[in-house]
Amino acid sequence: MAPTAIADLGETIAYSTGQKLEDVSDAIDDVNCIKYDSESKFDANKDKANFRQYEDACDRVKNFYKEQHEKQTVAYNLAARNRFHSASRVRPEMTIWEAMEKLNTLIDESDPDTSLSQIEHLLQSAEAIRRDGKPRWMQVTGLIHDLGKLMLFFDELGTQGQWDVVGDTFPVGCAFDKRIILPDTFVNNPDSKDPIYSTKYGIYSPGCGLDNIMLSWGHDEYLYHVVRDQSTLPDEALAMIRYHSFYPWHREGAYREFMCEKDWAMMKAVQAFNPYDLYSKSDDVPSVEELKPYYMELIDEFFPQKVVKW
Ligand SMILES: O[C@H]1[C@H](O)[C@@H](O)[C@H](O)[C@@H](O)[C@H]1O
Ligand SMILES: [Fe+2]
Ligand SMILES: [Fe+2]
Secondary structure (H helix, E strand, C coil), rough: CHHHHHHHHHHHHHCCCCCCCCHHHHHHHHHHCCCCCCCHHHHHCHHHHCCCCCCCCHHHHHHHHHHHHHHHCCHHHHHHHHHHHCCCCCEEEEEEEHHHHHHHCCCCCCCCCCCCCCCHHHHHHHHHHHCCCHHHHHHHHHHCCHHHHHHHHHHHHCCHHHHCCCCCCCCCCCCEEEECCCHHHHHHHHHHHHHCCCCCCCCCCCCHHHCCCEEECCHHHHHHHHCCCCCCCCHHHHHHHHHHCCCHHCCCCCCHHCHHHHHHHHHHHHHHHHHHHHHHHHHCCCHHHHHHHHHHHHHHHHCCCCEEEC
16 A cells, blocks of 8 residues: 555545444344345346447447546546535435436436336336345335436536446556456556556555445445435445445456455345346336335335435
């Protein structure tokens, strides 16, 4: 780890940190009470080779990743986090259901696998989790996991476009791993030539824990911060939200050298969640009005104060 770089990043890294390391053993005990099936029943019949084909994706998707991979730098990430945490920011207020309706106008440029609206994607994920008999906290996690994309509509966050909202995530401040999709598109990212950020560990140290790694700014990181303080969701749900787009880690096995003990338990949770997010995209289109009463009750259970500060 380079001490000067760490000193510069200082508090910003600290406030982007989730649980303290002291909470690790508690979290692991909690995890032991939750059983994940090694294979979910739900994705057994899916042809997985049809999803996430980025090399063959259309120009819209490829251009998206080129832009994202060039612009997600340490400097940008620090600035975005400062805007989010700024004390003077007036945070929009709305309920979870209102947020789902507001998000519905977004067409995600990074996604080669669905042409459905966001509310439909959220309901597909939640319904697949519910059909598999998973706990209620996981169903509501499926329902909300992409609501962070709302950041696109909140001017005071200074969102630049879709490149700092959607798409897969990856750490900044250390070398970009080849297992990130379309890895050659990082050549024009200035950090890939930085003497510290371009090294294997960069500004981090092995075993430092994922909560201490700055992941590219976007809907996962944003929603994690919103939900952590305003819901009763367990640590596993928060990990599913925060890391669901971190495919190079949870699917491809990259960046494992940064994990701490707690992260291994959290990774199981994220991997258990992933099929419901990805493979539910080919399910039937859900009926929003029919499902609304069930999910309104579920939302109230985990967001007791009803109105959320975004
Ligand atoms: O295109 C998708 C989409 O934007 C998802 O919401 C995100 O979680 C994925 O990782 C990404 O690749
Ligand atoms: Fe997502
Ligand atoms: Fe999703």
